[in-house]
Amino acid sequence: MSNFHSTVSRRDFMKGLGLVGAGLGTATATAPLFKDLDDVSSSAWGNWKRPWWIKERELGNPTIEINWNEMQRFDLRENLWMPHALASYVGVDKVLQIFHEKGASQAEGLKNNKPGQSLRDLALASASSTFNTSYVPGQELKTWLGPQKTEFSGVSATPEELGVPKWEGTPEENLKMLRAAMRFFGASQIAVSALDTNERKIISTHDTGNAHNYNYLYSWPPPATDAKAFVFENVDKAYEGNDKYVLPDKPLWTVCIAVQMSKEMFRHEESHLRMAANSSRYRLHATIQYLTQNFLRGLGYQGMGYPKSYWGALPAQATAVLSGIAEMGRNDNYCISPEFGSVCGYFSLITDLPLMPTPPIDAGIFRFCHTCRKCAEACPVGGISFEAEPSWEIPPSAIATDKPISFSTPGKRTYHTDALKCRLYFDAQPSYCARCMGTCVFNTNTSAMVHELVKTTVSSTGLLNGFLWNADKAFGYGLVPAEETSKWWDLSLPLYGQDGSIGATDGGYK
């Protein structure tokens, strides 16, 4: 018999061919399906290719319910970062006491060389907050309109000055262009919502301006020149007056800007390292805003940004949810992105460059938060709601049950965090607190494939949410013990402490 005689029968051979064919066919059928879904997803967000499991919702309809009829413009001077606002609940003496407690705990950490609170940690946190606001002379990057006088180098000439028409593109083209520019300037991602009648209701009545000054503990309100009003006027161009920031009453768009922060540093409880990471978003934002305003000026348009401080005309988390970068979380002080997780900062910029609005998303995140209570369990003062369902009613603070809430607005069905409880603890720590963000189930890195599997599952069904929350705890994800904080200084981490390749699909960087 020939040595090459096959022992495989004709029947088995054909069976094998059929199986291989079926396998190849399945693979071929599946690949373009996912590719098609990716293409469908990416078109809603321009040149941002998002995972297929992130679903779009219709514009203005995010996963948290909003009653626009109840929504009211908020006075930013009443936010609890303002000493006056805090004192209106707990009294001036308590505010000053907390201020001194913070100083004392900081000094104690320095003296005892506590992990995360040593001299080098504090120096990093302080340095990281350079350019955060325009309060410090020489650090005035943040302004309402950005650079206005053409300079030889560093300030764009307008098309008018160059003798050419201003840039004209379709809203889709403009979104792609602006995203490419802003990613280059340092934004992790951008998305857009139309500043329509509804969204105008979340424009603050006033900027914080200098209202953070402790002198205003004793005399309130600050003069209009110190905390200017945001107003609409029938003008073609935005401008800044003595006592107002003026928006033109014409079609405008809000650009939500996401700036990632270091996931590792946010796992370090109340250390200065966490503060350094937190400050980094404001520092990066200052540059991003200035460069973007400059870019828009060069195209013949305007960008109305954060005038001076940490706040802009609209609450940035709201714009993140409305424009589809993120969903709301259980703690209504921060939102959660499917790509960046819980440790991400958001900012807003208003422009008259026509842009394609991007839809809100459903990645199962807010639904997951209905089950998970990891942030609530991590909060040292129990400030985050443990309720099973979100509500329209804003409960009074446990600290001041007889006082109405003036630091939040009705019109959204969320889990309402007792921000006053949070602030009193927060302000007394050497470097504030963000345990909730650091411990969140969605604060995971991107190397282990299980994270993508979890996010896909969470997006597809809520049946396993309880199991996944418990698994997260069992696998040890979350905050790093204080004694291990100093190890950060030995790590080799990416540029700016963040994964800049997220959202990049060209160039072979992933």
Place this chain on the structure above:
Amino acid sequence: MWFLIGLVVGSLITALIWWIKKAKANLKWYEWIIGILGLALLLFTVQNFFASFAELEPTAAYTFLLATGLPSLIFLVVAWQLVTRRIKSS
């Protein structure tokens, strides 16, 4: 890493098919399923184990060995035993 894993797994599959032919094993459909599940779970475990260390999550890494690694070994052993015991009895 995946390239090396691919080489190793490819070699193992080749060796497995050679052995199946030599022993005239003729695997049952459920033996294939259990074996493939075990291999997939093993690869999942290996990837998450090393990646968890890279993510500075050693607890997660070791928990993967227990939570998914152990079941993967059980699946593979069961598939192996089903096949070898059937061959012995025949």
